[in-house]
Amino acid sequence: MAIQDHDTTIPGAPGLGPDELPAWPQHDATERTALLRALDQGQWWRAGGKEVTEFENEFAAYNGAPYALAVNSGTAALELALRVHGIGPGDEVVVPAFTFVSTSLAVQNVGATPVPADVAPDHQCLTPEAVKAVGSPRTRAVMPVHMAGHVADLPALQSVAEGLGAVLIQDAAHAQGAHRDGAPIGGHPSIACYSFQNGKLMTAGEGGALTFPDEESYERAYLMHTCGRPRGDVRYRHLTVGVNARMNEFSGAVLRAQMSRLPGQTEIRRQRALLMDELFRHVPGVRTQLRDPAVNVNPHYMYLLTLDEESFSTADRDRLVDLLVGMNVPACVNFPPVYRTDGFWQGPTEAVTVEELAERCPESERIGKLGLWLHHRILLAEPDTVRRIAAVVGAAVAEVGRKG
Incomplete structure (x- = not known):
């Protein structure tokens, strides 16, 4: 959260009570x-228990994949996907500049170079278009x-990736x-990587998973995620790096419970997000994340807002x-562009400066400076509470604009 060094109330505009929002x-x-x-x-690791395996089967079916593999974090899932494809030092991976740092960090953790590209x-x-602009023979x-x-846009991105000889x-x-x-x-015929960290739509505090389009990539990932050791091994045969x-x-068991209520929560969030979209049409100076009609189910991890750059500053x-x-x-500033974090420059990078990347990624720059998000639990609230939230945000935007 931002550091509070000024008043955090608006006269005549009461906020929400501490217990009004779903936990x-x-x-x-x-x-x-x-x-x-x-x-x-009596057995608490996956080799001796059933919960993780059952969760994988249920998660794969829910996401339309033939195979799923549960891991201990979303970052680990991304790293594992890269390793399955043999990606490492000397290789480049195009990532969005606007994302949580784990996307680029996973690339650097396998020794490859993240190449930030802009977002819509x-x-x-x-x-x-952004991928085409930065793609190279090393991609x-x-x-x-x-x-x-x-x-x-998976179909278009898949086509561009194939044109680059990339996955x-x-x-x-x-x-x-x-x-x-x-x-x-x-x-989709590609590996997808998921997170179950505490704030995610279903959570065990920490955790992650991958879904796979084919048995070969799944089996390779399985070996790698357990130190290269095959199922049932009792002679310490390590067949690959990992x-x-x-x-x-315990995490697998909790996630099975979490997933049982996710479809119902997703539908509630869909309805509330539509209501929020309508309410924010009447708040001047604020832009919401728009929807591509091709996206049939959007689970709404968070509700994104961006302030008008002509009227507002980062402050x-x-x-x-x-x-x-x-x-x-519950609000938070948006992710900064990945190249504006100190850690980004401590791993493999292109031979470019922050200024050059900023010029390449103007939309990510704007979102990083003027964007914020509201926690997805607001989208589980009753409609009247959602209306009050929008009114509070509108009053806060007006207050900031008045004193800006």
Whole structure:
């Protein structure tokens, strides 16, 4: 959250009460039963238990994929997908400049070079045109992010990737259960990587998963995620390089419970997001993330807003976030472009400067400076509460604009 160094209330504009919004994470007796089921197995790692395997089967089916593999984080999922494709030092991977740093970090963690490209001003996902602009003979992968649950243009990106001789890897950390062109994203012929970190749409505190289009890539990933050791091995046969990225049985059990309520929550979020879209049409100076009609199911990981650059500054955006948090509306500043983090420059990079990347990625620059997001739990609130949230945001925007 932004650092609060000014008033965080608006006279005459009361915020929400501390208990008016649904809690996150959510849990009930389903999770308690699942944890006891895992506990009573007597084996708490995937090699001896059943929860992780059952979760993988259920998650694959839910996302339209033939195979799924559970791992211990979304970042580990991205790294594993890159390793399955043999991507490493000397290779380049195109990533959106506007994303959480794990997207570029995973590339650097395998020794490859992330190449930031710009995103669309409307849905804020990586565009085919941006990939074409930065692609090179060294491009081995294109890694779009389904930002806030909005699915990137997979058919067009797949075509561009193939033209570069590269593979497509989906960063679907925000997009559990998303559909595009009438099909779940796990059915696309590419690996998709998901996150179950505490803020995600379904969570075990931490965790991740991959879905696969074919058995060969799944089996390779399975070996790599368990130190190169095959199933049932009792003689320490390590058949390939790898890491320990296994998910434990307690996380698998909790995620099975979480997934059981995700379809219903996704429908509620869809309805509330449509209501929010309509309400924010009447708030001057604010732009919402737009929707591509080809995206049939958007699970709405968060609700994105961007301030008008002609009327607001980054300081105004930061003050707006502080005002909202002070009025119990869960808000946060947007991700900065990945190249504006110190850590980005501590791994492999192109021979370019921050200024050159900023010129290449003007939309990511604007979103990073003027964008914010509202936590997806607001989209589980009752319609009247959603209307109040929009009114509070509108009052806060007006207050910032008045004093800006």
